Amino acid sequence: MTLSRRLTAEALGTAILLAVVVGSGIMAERLSGGNVAIALLANTIATGAGLVALILMFGTISGAHFNPAVTLSEAWQRNVPAAEVLPYIAVQVLGAFAGVAAAHGMFGEPLFFASEHVRTGPAQWWSEFVATFGLIGVIIGCSRSRPALTPFAVAAYITAAYWFTSSTSFANPAVTLARAASNTFAGIRPVDAPGFILAQLAGMGAATALFCWLYPAPPADA
Amino acid sequence: MTLSRRLTAEALGTAILLAVVVGSGIMAERLSGGNVAIALLANTIATGAGLVALILMFGTISGAHFNPAVTLSEAWQRNVPAAEVLPYIAVQVLGAFAGVAAAHGMFGEPLFFASEHVRTGPAQWWSEFVATFGLIGVIIGCSRSRPALTPFAVAAYITAAYWFTSSTSFANPAVTLARAASNTFAGIRPVDAPGFILAQLAGMGAATALFCWLYPAPPADA
């Protein structure tokens, strides 16, 4: 695949991912009559199902990272050339913001408006560390043993992580930045974004080191 | 497969799809005690699961389009002969209305009654454009890279799209026409149908053009 196709896939996939996360959050909050558990359940099911579709749809083009933490981990494992890391991350971030704007347009909201949703403190940072550690572990473990099932493993993991972390598992720096521009169910205050991103990068590093030891050699073909 | 078998599969599959969408909407609204989020969640799970079953059940006969937008996109890609486009669309529309009548019969409603559910305006048209763009993208992307998983990718996508679009993702002209004949949870006013269908066709066109560039050649075998 040419680089232009891969970057288009990363941008478009990340955009649709954010449209799913933010759009389903708005719909869920509007319909749930104040029951946050029902709203998060709908948001969870939409996100998990959306990830299955998106990874199956774009995986063979670009790897379907949609996430700078994944791209950095793949580059660390030499699955992505170092020269492509910055282009990947740039289009992921641009795509993420475009997806937020697309979702806001579908629900009659302003294209961007800063979130006032407070998400900070050690419990949430620890949550983001754990969430990203697990996500990178799932990707390395599954792609080195049964890669055809990775789309389902990743979607299932995120479905669980929305509930078992107190932060609802952002686990993605591009997602974190773009959700800071959405004052809706899925938002995060801009001032809280750096803490989340640092915790995510730490979790990514720990998982990449540990899982590369656990799975020493990828299969030659899959 | 003979054309008569393929048209029977398209008619029957579209009929069951509409029975699922409309029937589960009626059941969900009756049981949910006014909580629309719970009703839509049940409607979503029934529709997503029903799509898995229907595409696995009819896919090898007719391709399991159940949707004029899909048939037009496949004809554009020369996967369906031009002479079969109108027959496909005709049986899809007939099947869709039959499915609505079957659902109404299961719940003791009149066979057909015009919907009064208002669904209009730019946010909803943009939603239908995005919903259909994504659906066609999933079908092209997945069927050109891992076709055995397309039934799951399509069902997962629609599960997400019920929630991330403000229109709940009709994404199907035959479905739109038939749901105009159901004054229930899933209905749409007849006067609002043309706007939805135009947006769906625009989304179909954009996705077909873009994804045929992204995936230049289908695999010889899958």
Add this chain to the structure above:
Amino acid sequence: MTLSRRLTAEALGTAILLAVVVGSGIMAERLSGGNVAIALLANTIATGAGLVALILMFGTISGAHFNPAVTLSEAWQRNVPAAEVLPYIAVQVLGAFAGVAAAHGMFGEPLFFASEHVRTGPAQWWSEFVATFGLIGVIIGCSRSRPALTPFAVAAYITAAYWFTSSTSFANPAVTLARAASNTFAGIRPVDAPGFILAQLAGMGAATALFCWLYPAPPADA
């Protein structure tokens, strides 16, 4: 596989299926605080997930029918010898009652007690016809084209059918008889069982005839 192993698998599988249907219905009703939509949603998810597990667990031994309508349809297609039809049905019915008793034991209810849940009338009979027609269609269509995915197709179909039929899709004579012995969420009055069973057998017959024409020859290998 020997006949004794196959009959054991049918008896045990049908027993666990009924334990799932009846047990999750009791749990759901007790916890849902009167919201029937939430109760049915939990009952649906438990039943769909249970079917995936049970069909994967017993399918290669006995075919995982768990249902006299399926056994009759398979015998019609000459996939099951005529001499085995009655033994299959006998152990399915015995297993179904054992499963109801097992579920009642888990929830501190009497082993058997006749249901007072009224389920009758043309709309419900039509629902059972449609539900069983679709179930047999899924089984024939999927097992003649991609048999490895039949467990998922059947479970997905039943998940949808709990919601799109007004009868919540019994679609199984053995299940119908045994649920008449449970005065809980999943029950049916004994006097209403014959109407359900007749509608199920009619739906089975129509689907077997139609789908054997749609799929004229099973694949030699799958």
Add this chain to the structure above:
Amino acid sequence: MTLSRRLTAEALGTAILLAVVVGSGIMAERLSGGNVAIALLANTIATGAGLVALILMFGTISGAHFNPAVTLSEAWQRNVPAAEVLPYIAVQVLGAFAGVAAAHGMFGEPLFFASEHVRTGPAQWWSEFVATFGLIGVIIGCSRSRPALTPFAVAAYITAAYWFTSSTSFANPAVTLARAASNTFAGIRPVDAPGFILAQLAGMGAATALFCWLYPAPPADA
């Protein structure tokens, strides 16, 4: 795989499993506004999805037991050397407690605090017998016929078993011990743990004996 890798996988996998079970229980209880059905539904979906991810992620390293009952059953079938049984169980128990502490940390709770959740009596012990019997049956049946699908079968089974047993299906001695150290939604009083564990071991024994008769020889290759 070296033993150190396998023990790391068992410890880490069991830890994440407990973090999922306990963490999602806390989140569900906090958000559900007192509707226990909604809380258990969220807990169920998170656990089922988490199991898919965890078994796909660690299965090829250690077998992904995460459960002393599974390890004992596998040793009985001579799939695990006798000398490795105690190390497996030891790291499962340690991992389970670590996972509970990790979850508590994510939600700002004390690392450990004894549960006051009463779970005892014949109906619950019978539930744990049935739950573990079915779990071991799913594992033996599926791994001896279509092992690639075992992760999905196990996760689907547990999803159902949360609802069809009155005990919500612990089915795992390590999980039972660790949940005694969490006074949250998923907890169990320490004094009630031995009854659960004895019932689990009895269910494991019955299932291993029966399913080894049902499936006399595993396939040579899968």
